[in-house]
Every structure is written in structure tokens, then in C-alpha cells.
Amino acid sequence: MSKIGGVNDIKAFLTDLFETAIRAADPDICVPPHLPDAPVGRTIVVGAGKASAKMARALEQNWSGPLSGCVVTRYGHAVPTDHIEIIEASHPVPDQAGLDGTRKIIELVRGLDQNDLVICLISGGGSALLEDPIAPLDLDGLRDLNRALLKSGAAIDEMNCVRRHISNVKGGRLAAMCHPARVVTLAISDVPGDSLLDVASGPTVADPTTCADALAIIDRYGIIIPQMVRQMLEAGETESIKSDDPRMVNAKAILIATPQMALEAAAGKVRDAGVNAHILGDAIEGEAAETGSVMAGIARQVARYGQPFTRPCVLLSGGETTVTVKGNGRGGRNVEFLLGLAVALNGLPDVHAVAGDTDGVDGLEEIAGAYIEPGTVSRAGAIGIKAIESLDNNDGHSFFEALGDHIVTGPTLTNVNDFRAILIN
Known part of the structure; x- marks a missing residue:
């Protein structure tokens, strides 16, 4: 079990941040x-x-x-x-x-x-x-x-x-x-x-x-x-x-x-756990996999040099990336982002992330998003799945389902776009 500060289970912690963002946009409240x-x-x-x-x-x-x-x-x-x-x-x-x-x-x-x-x-x-x-x-x-x-x-x-x-x-x-x-x-x-x-x-x-x-x-x-x-x-x-x-x-x-309200709610949850939170933007766009690669570069800089933020910290972002479909897999922009992130990180220690659509539906699937950790790519390889091939085939949902790292919320009955959280421990 991974641990950071007062957090014992990083996957549960990051998934809870996603749920916190969703609750911030509940129609009963807003x-x-x-x-x-x-x-x-x-x-x-x-x-x-x-x-x-x-x-x-x-x-x-x-x-x-x-x-x-x-x-x-x-x-x-x-x-x-x-x-x-x-x-x-x-x-x-x-x-x-x-x-x-x-x-x-x-x-x-x-x-x-x-x-x-x-x-x-x-x-x-x-x-x-x-x-x-x-x-x-x-x-x-x-x-x-x-x-x-x-x-x-x-x-x-x-x-x-x-x-x-x-x-x-x-x-x-x-x-x-x-x-x-x-x-x-x-x-x-x-x-x-x-x-x-x-x-x-x-x-x-x-x-x-x-x-x-x-x-x-x-x-x-x-x-x-x-x-x-x-x-x-x-x-x-x-x-x-x-x-x-x-x-x-x-x-x-x-x-x-708005997405910013959701990000601020999640940031508050991070700080309550004694970890620094940094909102990178509520309107980040671009190709999903390429955005994942860019975020990997930022995470790597934090992990190696403590720039522009010191670790441990959580990088939060929202917006709506795009996917130019070239394959025939089961994909969505959030799992595509995570695949791009995981491939670019190449097993970098102490980096974990979640990404999901706050409406509970990423792409055409009743799957909200997924989770990655340092061993994501190697675990997939051990069961015969190559991350880069899944990325090329726009097949993120199949990839994360096979690992048991997909996130299913059911219909959330709200929607403030995508939520992404990257933890650098």
C-alpha cells in the first residue's frame, strides 16, 4: 500500500479527489x-x-x-x-x-x-x-x-x-x-x-x-x-x-x-491531507495523448529538481482535450490522456494520477476514467498488453479494464468537464 503524508491509499485518495470535484457541481447545491x-x-x-x-x-x-x-x-x-x-x-x-x-x-x-x-x-x-x-x-x-x-x-x-x-x-x-x-x-x-x-x-x-x-x-x-x-x-x-x-x-x-469551482474543491481536500495543491488550469485543451506527455514533463521536473513545485504535491487541471481517432479501440479523452502520461513517464517512481469526465462517461463508455501508478506500463506488459499499442489504437478503456484501474461512477447527473490530478510523492 502506498502512503503519502496522512494518506495510506493513494489510489483511493486520488479517486476521492475526483468525487469531490463532482460533488462541488451537484445541482442540489448550485x-x-x-x-x-x-x-x-x-x-x-x-x-x-x-x-x-x-x-x-x-x-x-x-x-x-x-x-x-x-x-x-x-x-x-x-x-x-x-x-x-x-x-x-x-x-x-x-x-x-x-x-x-x-x-x-x-x-x-x-x-x-x-x-x-x-x-x-x-x-x-x-x-x-x-x-x-x-x-x-x-x-x-x-x-x-x-x-x-x-x-x-x-x-x-x-x-x-x-x-x-x-x-x-x-x-x-x-x-x-x-x-x-x-x-x-x-x-x-x-x-x-x-x-x-x-x-x-x-x-x-x-x-x-x-x-x-x-x-x-x-x-x-x-x-x-x-x-x-x-x-x-x-x-x-x-x-x-x-x-x-x-x-x-x-x-x-x-x-x-464551473470547472474552476470543482478544482478548488479538490485542492481544498488535498491541503486538508497536508499536501500542497497546484491548479495548472481549468481550460487545458489539445490532443489528449500529447497533453499527457506535456504533463509528464512537468511531473518529471518536479520529481527530479523540485521545480516549479516541491514534492509532495498534487497537480490539478481541467478542460477538454480532443482525440483524433485513428484506431478502432474503446477509448475516451481521459483514458487517452492517462495512456499518454504513463508512456511518457516510463515508470517514473512516485508519480500517480487519475483522470475522468465528471459526468461519469468518458467517450462512448459508461466508464468515467482511470488511475495510473509507476507500475502501470510494466503490469500491462506482464499480461501481454503494450501501452503504446493501446494508445495507437485509441483503446484506453480496454487497457485500464484489464488492469482493474478503470473508474466507474455511474451517471453523476452533473458535468463540469474533465478532471485530472497528478500526485508527485
Whole structure:
């Protein structure tokens, strides 16, 4: 059993840091302080995301007046509610249930007046769950485009720029539909930089990006789109809602939980154990494996020279890396990061790490993330698994499952993006 300071089990300690970060973004904690005043008229609750169902329940439990509404969440993320309908749909690739749920939301916000209030509950995953594609793009075409974006290596802001310009609800369009009602959006951020524009692709916030920007991204990554959709983008026919649009005057958005809040909660836990904690950033992006290699370089400098931090310490970071898929393995960006880290560390003593997605789903798997220690690569080799081959095949989940070092949380019902903690003992 490994030991550091007052910590006897390093794996359990690092896993608990991950769980601490998740708890910091629990909707039961972060929704109630931000609820708006009740309106004279109706209160309609809409929204989408992996946390939206639990956000809806937290709202119901802390709202004294009448309300109704509908939110769309990922399969397996529903919770019981009394007045707000919960619809489950597919993520990260949209399906018909998501489109049907979105159209129900559109109908709910039609015909409102200035005395009404729309509370929009938005969290990570909403880009896939809240969707109504602009004709002639149909569900099959939308699914193909989303798959291509996910495999392209495009950053999240680039993917969401494209999504905003092919949708009837993204890029401020949902808020415009609610006019003249007051719109208050409560958002749990899962995006680097906490841009409200990129949480669920900004359905209730104005969008400064353009059709030309979206088309440039499509061409940069060689993504194939239907010719009619290309022509619409070239003509600017699918432009999103801009800040000078009068329909946005009564729309307000509030960030109620962010990756930084989660990192600070974990840092407090580290310091309580008598270890120094250093937050390297809440918005770190880049190829996952390459990011792991860079973090290995920092850890090596700390271990060898006590620079830029003295050991023992924990390096914390968040954000959203990307994976340019080249293999056919079972992967996700957090296990890809850890594989890159483990390979680059090459068994360096006294370095341990966890990484995981705070929603409990890394990639397409119901696996949140994993753990590495100095013997990770050699233990895998002893059972015939080469870490570098798993990395080349984007097969992180198979790798860590074989070692028993994968982390399964189940649906966490929140999402403040990725969490990474590296301990240098």
C-alpha cells in the first residue's frame, strides 16, 4: 500500500479527489441560490444536458409557485419530477427522441407574453440532446455530421460553431422564440473558458460567430456535408442570433457551476491531507495523448529538481482535450490522456494520477476514467498488453479494464468537464 503524508491509499485518495470535484457541481447545491423571482404570469422550465434532469428536480424542490416544462437528458440520467417532464435521448450523437423532445420544448415556449418567465436549465451534453436541424438536413445527415466532428480532432468551440449554424434552436434561437417573455438561463459549464456560447451550443445567448466561420471549420477538417447545406452556409441563410437582435433584450444567463469551482474543491481536500495543491488550469485543451506527455514533463521536473513545485504535491487541471481517432479501440479523452502520461513517464517512481469526465462517461463508455501508478506500463506488459499499442489504437478503456484501474461512477447527473490530478510523492 502506498502512503503519502496522512494518506495510506493513494489510489483511493486520488479517486476521492475526483468525487469531490463532482460533488462541488451537484445541482442540489448550485441551483437553489440562483433561482429568479417568480413572475406575474406563467413559469415554463426547459433545458437540456446530462445534468438537466437533476437541475429540474432541484428547481421544483425550491420553487413555491406553479410551473411546468420539459428537459431532455441523456439515457440513464432521468430522475423523478412532479411537474417538469424528463425526456431521455442519445448522446453524443443525436437520435429521434432528442429531436422529439426539442420540438416539444419549442411548442412550450410559443405564444408567451411579457408577464411570463422561462427558466432554461443547460449543462454539458446539451448540444446533442437539444437539436432540431435546419432543413434540408435530416436526422441521418445530422448524425453523420456529429460523428465526423467528434472524430475530426476539432476543439469544442469549433464543433459548436458548426452546430449553431445548422440548428433551429442553438445560437440564441431558443431565446428568440421565447420573446417577449423573460428568459433566465442557469448553466453548468463543461467547456474551457466557461463560454456560455459553448454550453449546449448557446441556445439562449447571442452568437457572434457566422456561417462563414462554420464553413471554414468544416473545410479545415475535411468534413463532408450535403451540398444544399453548404449552399445555405455560403449564402448566410442559417445565420444565428446576434447581440443587437431585440428579441434578446430580456434574456439573461448565469453560470452556476464551473470547472474552476470543482478544482478548488479538490485542492481544498488535498491541503486538508497536508499536501500542497497546484491548479495548472481549468481550460487545458489539445490532443489528449500529447497533453499527457506535456504533463509528464512537468511531473518529471518536479520529481527530479523540485521545480516549479516541491514534492509532495498534487497537480490539478481541467478542460477538454480532443482525440483524433485513428484506431478502432474503446477509448475516451481521459483514458487517452492517462495512456499518454504513463508512456511518457516510463515508470517514473512516485508519480500517480487519475483522470475522468465528471459526468461519469468518458467517450462512448459508461466508464468515467482511470488511475495510473509507476507500475502501470510494466503490469500491462506482464499480461501481454503494450501501452503504446493501446494508445495507437485509441483503446484506453480496454487497457485500464484489464488492469482493474478503470473508474466507474455511474451517471453523476452533473458535468463540469474533465478532471485530472497528478500526485508527485
